[in-house]
Amino acid sequence: MPEITPAPCAPEDVRRVACIGAGVIGGGWVAHFLARGYDVTAWDPAADAEDRLRRLVAAAWPALEQIGLADGAAPDRLTIAPTLAEAVADADFVQESAPEKLELKRSLLAELAAATRPGVVIASSTSGYPMTDMQEGAENAVRLVVGHPFNPPYLIPLVEVVGGERTDPEAVAWSSRFYEVAGKSVITMDRELPGFIANRLQEALWREALHMVANGEATVEDIDASITEGPGLRWAFMGPCLTFALAGGEGGMAHMLDHFGPSLKSPWTRLEAPELDRALRDAMIDGCREAAGDRTYADLVAARDQGVIDVLRATGRLGRTRR
Numbered sequence: 533m534p535e536i537t538p539a540p541c542a543p544e545d546v547r548r549v550a551c552i553g554a555g556v557i558g559g560g561w562v563a564h565f566l567a568r569g570y571d572v573t574a575w576d577p578a579a580d581a582e583d584r585l586r587r588l589v590a591a592a593w594p595a596l597e598q599i600g601l602a603d604g605a606a607p608d609r610l611t612i613a614p615t616l617a618e619a620v621a622d623a624d625f626v627q628e629s630a631p632e633k634l635e636l637k638r639s640l641l642a643e644l645a646a647a648t649r650p651g652v653v654i655a656s657s658t659s660g661y662p663m664t665d666m667q668e669g670a671e672n673a674v675r676l677v678v679g680h681p682f683n684p685p686y687l688i689p690l691v692e693v694v695g696g697e698r699t700d701p702e703a704v705a706w707s708s709r710f711y712e713v714a715g716k717s718v719i720t721m722d723r724e725l726p727g728f729i730a731n732r733l734q735e736a737l738w739r740e741a742l743h744m745v746a747n748g749e750a751t752v753e754d755i756d757a758s759i760t761e762g763p764g765l766r767w768a769f770m771g772p773c774l775t776f777a778l779a780g781g782e783g784g785m786a787h788m789l790d791h792f793g794p795s796l797k798s799p800w801t802r803l804e805a806p807e808l809d810r811a812l813r814d815a816m817i818d819g820c821r822e823a824a825g826d827r828t829y830a831d832l833v834a835a836r837d838q839g840v841i842d843v844l845r846a847t848g849r850l851g852r853t854r855r
């Protein structure tokens with residue numbers, strides 16, 4: 533086991549966060565950390581990255597003002613660094629949100645672990661790679677963790693935190709605490725599972741949706757309505773297990789399982805992913821275009837953000853985290 537250097541500061545004392553990769557998720561993290569009053573340094577190799585990032589932060593800011601900013605929070609506390617090394621030089625915490633490609637993540641995380649100050653924790657936003665696979669070849673891998681967010685990270689509270697085989701458990705504990713201090717709801721996993729918890733659940737639903745579109749069994753619009761007008765309303769405040777316990781009436785989960793258990797063996801799901809061929813790709817894209825109507829991407833982001841805020845407010849969870 534390599535020598536473990538403690539983090540240079542306590543999670544409560546973090547002042548500067550570096551966000552590496554500033555697309556949909558990296559940009560969302562930037563907006564979140566700025567709103568929570570941190571100094572943020574971002575780095576992204578794309579030529580148009582700074583423009584995109586500043587647009588994303590400006591579009592998110594009204595929602596962030598609505599839910600309440602930390603003292604001193606301001607978009608101008610964002611610095612765009614010219615190089616990766618400069619971005620992380622003074623960082624107390626690093627959030628990596630580069631494209632979901634295993635080789636890229638591996639070399640980038642190794643580069644980050646070499647460029648940051650000793651002990652600084654580096655979290656990857658990966659949607660599903662186990663950290664053990666991503667930390668291969670990295671020196672200082674002890675402080676590499678997964679911190680998987682949900683889009684948009686500045687509004688959806690959940691972060692799933694888990695380390696890899698070479699991660700120091702202290703780094704996992706440190707990052708879970710840091711995310712809590714930074715206003716997130718944290719699930720800390722004690723073992724690796726590809727896709728973590730939420731994406732394993734989401735992907736099961738998503739595979740089934742794609743099968744139904746591929747087979748012409750349901751439209752994109754009907755699939756979306758089946759969730760927003762149905763189970764999605766319950767899932768905003770009660771998870772699928774407790775929700776189904778209520779399906780068993782006063783007999784609870786025991787009756788629910790006895791009653792509906794046999795249907796688990798019915799062909800209600802296909803589980804294997806469908807082939808993402810041209811026809812399915814076109815059907816999904818056309819269906820979403822139709823569902824969006826004349827609303828632009830910015831219109832949809834604003835509607836989604838307001839919807840999340842309304843649900844959080846209506847369920848008494850605005851500004852409150854899980855613990």
Ligand SMILES: NC(=O)C1=CN([C@@H]2O[C@H](COP(=O)(O)OP(=O)(O)OC[C@H]3O[C@@H](n4cnc5c(N)ncnc54)[C@H](O)[C@@H]3O)[C@@H](O)[C@H]2O)C=CC1
Nearest residue numbers: 553554555556557558578629630631632657658659681683
């Ligand atoms: N889009 C989503 O809903 C979610 C994505 N994630 C994860 O977040 C990460 C980023 O995904 P998105 O933001 O959706 O992708 P994106 O395509 O919107 O952004 C990726 C950004 O990384 C930049 N980039 C390219 N090469 C890079 C490098 N070598 N170093 C640093 N940055 C580089 C690109 O210029 C781009 O701005 C992925 O790991 C993804 O799985 C996690 C949760 C949700």
Ligand SMILES: C[N+](C)(C)CC(=O)CC(=O)[O-]
Nearest residue numbers: 658659681682683731734
């Ligand atoms: C689509 N996605 C798999 C990248 C989604 C996530 O990872 C989490 C989310 O925001 O739903």
